[in-house]
Amino acid sequence: MRTVYLDHNATTPLDPEVYKVMEPFIVENFYNPSSVYSRSRKVREKVEEARAKVASLLNASPEEIIFTSGGTEANNQAIIGGAKANAGKGRHIITSAAEHHAVLDTCLRMEKEGFEVTVLPVDEYGRVLPETLEKAIRTETVLVSIMYANNEVGTINDIKTLAEIAHKNGSLFHTDAVQAAGKIKVDVKDLGVDMLSVSAHKLYGPKGIGCLYVKKGTKIESLLTGGGQENKMRAGTENVPAIIGFGRAAELTIERGTELENHIKDLEKILREGIKERIPDIIFTGHPEERIPGCVSVCFKYIEGESMLLLLDQRGIMASSGSACSSKSLKASHVLLAMGISHEIAHGSLRLSLGKDNRMEDVEYLLEVLPPIVEKLRLISPLYQGGR
Amino acid sequence: MYSEKVMEHFLNPRNTGTITNADGVGEVGNASCGDIMHIEIKVNNDVIEDIKFQTFGCAAAIASSSMLTELVKGKSLAEAEKITNKSVAEALGGLPPVKMHCSNLAADALRKAIEDYRRKFAKEGA
Numbered sequence: 305m306r307t308v309y310l311d312h313n314a315t316t317p318l319d320p321e322v323y324k325v326m327e328p329f330i331v332e333n334f335y336n337p338s339s340v341y342s343r344s345r346k347v348r349e350k351v352e353e354a355r356a357k358v359a360s361l362l363n364a365s366p367e368e369i370i371f372t373s374g375g376t377e378a379n380n381q382a383i384i385g386g387a388k389a390n391a392g393k394g395r396h397i398i399t400s401a402a403e404h405h406a407v408l409d410t411c412l413r414m415e416k417e418g419f420e421v422t423v424l425p426v427d428e429y430g431r432v433l434p435e436t437l438e439k440a441i442r443t444e445t446v447l448v449s450i451m452y453a454n455n456e457v458g459t460i461n462d463i464k465t466l467a468e469i470a471h472k473n474g475s476l477f478h479t480d481a482v483q484a485a486g487k488i489k490v491d492v493k494d495l496g497v498d499m500l501s502v503s504a505h506k507l508y509g510p511k512g513i514g515c516l517y518v519k520k521g522t523k524i525e526s527l528l529t530g531g532g533q534e535n536k537m538r539a540g541t542e543n544v545p546a547i548i549g550f551g552r553a554a555e556l557t558i559e560r561g562t563e564l565e566n567h568i569k570d571l572e573k574i575l576r577e578g579i580k581e582r583i584p585d586i587i588f589t590g591h592p593e594e595r596i597p598g599c600v601s602v603c604f605k606y607i608e609g610e611s612m613l614l615l616l617d618q619r620g621i622m623a624s625s626g627s628a629c630s631s632k633s634l635k636a637s638h639v640l641l642a643m644g645i646s647h648e649i650a651h652g653s654l655r656l657s658l659g660k661d662n663r664m665e666d667v668e669y670l671l672e673v674l675p676p677i678v679e680k681l682r683l684i685s686p687l688y689q690g691g692r
Numbered sequence: 693m694y695s696e697k698v699m700e701h702f703l704n705p706r707n708t709g710t711i712t713n714a715d716g717v718g719e720v721g722n723a724s725c726g727d728i729m730h731i732e733i734k735v736n737n738d739v740i741e742d743i744k745f746q747t748f749g750c751a752a753a754i755a756s757s758s759m760l761t762e763l764v765k766g767k768s769l770a771e772a773e774k775i776t777n778k779s780v781a782e783a784l785g786g787l788p789p790v791k792m793h794c795s796n797l798a799a800d801a802l803r804k805a806i807e808d809y810r811r812k813f814a815k816e817g818a
């Protein structure tokens with residue numbers, strides 16, 4: 305059966321070019337990069353080369369990159385480590401209602417450590433408005449963590465302005481750029497952030513590796529204690545093949561430049577217009593312009609997302625949904641709800657996220673398969689008047 | 693995650709739609725996740741002669757509705773009332789634990805439809 309992968313915000317396929325450079329470090333060059341013999345030193349060199357490549361993707365210096373086990377750990381490290389090390393300023397943390405759980409739940413966990421947490425509301429597109437942050441920030445605010453691009457609806461926040469507000473107040477600013485890196489330009493200097501999280505598996509690199517950018521001079525406490533790796537910031541023997549893969553994935557992202565962005569934007573336009581033309585009673589969610597390329601988040605009235613995903617899967621199409629029934633917790637997506645979308649509408653949510661290997665045929669196939677699926681489910685829905 | 697039977701009913705749901713001049717109508721909503729199930733029955737001599745459903749919900753909810761209609765079609769009201777969410781789930785070859793509540797919907801909607809029928813019938817008889 306034909307398969308079409310349209311879930312690149314969940315993860316991306318490993319680029320064969322990336323795998324090629326990782327492979328020799330799985331079996332052959334297994335050496336611990338911290339050992340003294342020459343073969344280990346060679347491995348160390350490769351790890352540092354990878355660090356330089358990742359730094360270059362973010363316009364950072366290599367010393368500012370801490371490799372972590374992924375986006376989740378980077379977010380935990382930034383929030384816990386940043387807030388604790390600077391608690392002298394105060395014990396107030398600000399985040400937003402549309403964050404990934406790796407940020408939101410980590411901030412809320414800090415409440416148990418005696419921190420007060422303000423969760424900022426977002427507008428109908430999922431954006432944090434600068435005036436909302438301005439109103440909430442106080443002298444005791446030690447850290448502000450607001451995502452660069454949203455994973456569910458793709459909306460991009462004005463990080464530069466938000467970081468300025470935090471800095472005027474003397475607060476640290478962290479951004480979760482997991483959905484931005486690899487899709488749009490991420491320049492830590494231009495953004496003016498103190499900390500920024502990236503995950504390799506969202507940019508055609510391996511899973512279980514990512515990094516936290518920490519601006520020179522920023523005080524943070526490490527989460528793990530042990531062997532002093534990563535400049536004492538992340539103990540534990542390095543995941544060498546993954547780090548090397550991450551480096552290559554970063555390099556390929558730089559090489560691709562805006563070529564990929566344009567390719568995906570072209571496909572996205574046809575996908576959106578095609579859905580709009582073929583299916584009535586739909587609501588596109590996310591910002592109409594300020595969003596990452598390739599993310600089409602849409603709610604189909606009267607039907608439920610999990611059933612849609614399973615019918616799409618029957619035809620080889622892989623996608624995701626923010627519906628309550630498709631989540632383990634039976635709660636609708638907190639992002640859609642924070643944007644003011646009703647439970648009922650959020651129920652019919654579908655997220656299609658395009659990637660570099662998608663072709664026009666994939667979009668055409670989706671446009672051929674999706675309308676009858678929506679129609680089939682609507683015909684058995686008690687909410688759909690057309691079915692009565 | 694779903695048994696073959698669940699998938700089979702989900703992909704080919706039986707008895708979908710509505711009945712013109714239904715004798716009993718039942719609709720329930722699901723507090724856990726916000727789904728809605730609607731069941732209509734045609735009753736003759738205390739036997740469910742026809743039954744149709746409409747469901748706004750997940751695959752387990754759709755399969756449960758479909759299975760329920762198969763289980764009770766042609767059965768007496770007394771027999772139909774004995775159907776529980778458990779018997780629906782069993783007939784489907786089991787449901788994942790988080791999806792058990794979806795089969796509640798079906799049994800509850802049927803019970804409401806039977807109640808509705810009895811209410812109407814009592815009025816007509818009076």
Ligand SMILES: Cc1ncc(COP(=O)(O)O)c(C=O)c1O
Pocket residue numbers: 313314373374375376377379404406451453454455480482483503504505512513514
């Ligand atoms: C916005 C965002 N933050 C964090 C994460 C977590 O990253 P990882 O899977 O590398 O832990 C993800 C990915 O699921 C994400 O989309």
Ligand code: FES
Pocket residue numbers: 628629630634722725726727748749750751752753791794
């Ligand atoms: S109807 Fe919502 S989980 Fe089944």
